[in-house]
Structure formats: C-alpha cells, structure tokens
Amino acid sequence: MGPAPREVLLFTLEGQRYGLPTEDVWELHRAARLTPLPRAPDVIEGLLNLHGRLLPVLDLRRRFRHPPRPLSPSDHFIVAQAGPRRIALRVDRAEGLRVLAPGEWDTSPRELPGVGYVSGVAKLEDGLVLVHDLRGFLSEAEALELDSALTASSEQP
Structure with missing residues (x-):
C-alpha cells in the first residue's frame, strides 16, 4: 500500500500560488x-483580534520578497498553527483545498539550502506549488522578538 494522499490549502499571493498542509490550518x-x-519583528504586519484572541499576522509579502501592498477588503486571513503559536497569514485569496495523490507530491526541495520552511512541492497539471511548513517560518530571533512585543503590549494599560 502506498503513502496516503496529502491535503493542502492553496492560496495566491501576487499572482503566485502557494500551499499549506491542512493539518496546520484552523x-x-x-x-x-x-x-x-x-517592537515586533519586521515580518509581523500587526495583530488581529479574532473572537477576543489576539493573533500576530505574518507579512508574507515581506517574507517572500514581494512589494508591500495596503490591506484590501478582498484579502483573506488564514489562521494556522506555526509550531506552538497560532498565527494569521494575510493572502490575496484562499483558493481552496486540494487532495494530492502520491505522484503529485515531491519532498526533495526540503533538501535544498535556503528553503527551510518549504515541506514539499505539489506537482499540479497547471504548475508547481510550494507547500510551506509554518514551524520554520519565524526564525528563533523573530520568535523571541515577537514574544517580547506581545508581552509588552499586554502589560500596557
């Protein structure tokens, strides 16, 4: 019996498609x-108040070296688990879920230098999609800086 199919959430940012494993998406x-x-790291766009819970919003444009763009009402937030932390990602559009057959999934990009937060590539009929592992999205220094900024903001009157 072969490996089980993987399910990913596809989203677009600046016309490029990316993916996240659905087990990380809330x-x-x-x-x-x-x-x-x-005092948050540059990769944090701000805080989102979601049902009374404050979530840091990662600026994917900065992380992926796209030009900045103001928040638009048509943008989507993907609430996801990034290791021990719940975060939100601002994307242009969430496209939907896609079940990947074993032949559509390639893990070899993980072995390339500089792609620490890529868990694999979805090989779709209309192109390749990088699937990201959110556990490595924040560097250790960024995570510490974010923790410090969140603590400071919660201590303010």
Whole structure:
C-alpha cells in the first residue's frame, strides 16, 4: 500500500500560488483591520483580534520578497498553527483545498539550502506549488522578538 494522499490549502499571493498542509490550518476569514504591534519583528504586519484572541499576522509579502501592498477588503486571513503559536497569514485569496495523490507530491526541495520552511512541492497539471511548513517560518530571533512585543503590549494599560 502506498503513502496516503496529502491535503493542502492553496492560496495566491501576487499572482503566485502557494500551499499549506491542512493539518496546520484552523480557519479562513475575510480581511479585517489590524492593530500595529510596536517592537515586533519586521515580518509581523500587526495583530488581529479574532473572537477576543489576539493573533500576530505574518507579512508574507515581506517574507517572500514581494512589494508591500495596503490591506484590501478582498484579502483573506488564514489562521494556522506555526509550531506552538497560532498565527494569521494575510493572502490575496484562499483558493481552496486540494487532495494530492502520491505522484503529485515531491519532498526533495526540503533538501535544498535556503528553503527551510518549504515541506514539499505539489506537482499540479497547471504548475508547481510550494507547500510551506509554518514551524520554520519565524526564525528563533523573530520568535523571541515577537514574544517580547506581545508581552509588552499586554502589560500596557
């Protein structure tokens, strides 16, 4: 018996498709106003208040070296688990779920230098899609800086 099919959430950013394993994805939301988080690492766009829980929003444009763009009502937030931390990712559009057959999944990019947060590539009929592993999205220094900024913001009156 071969490996089980994988399921990924496909999304677009600046016209490029990316993916996340569905086991890391919690929910999807339309864009909402963000609150700035002073002293956060550059990769954090702000905080999202989601049902009373404050979530850091990762700036994928900065991480993937795309030009910045103001928040748009058509943007989506993907709420996901990044290791021990729940976060939100702002994307242009969440496309939907895709079940990948074993022949559509390739893990060899993980072995290349500089792709620490890529878990594999989905080989689809209309092109390749990098599937990201959120556990490595924040460097250790960024995670510590974020923790410090979140602690400082919670201590403010």
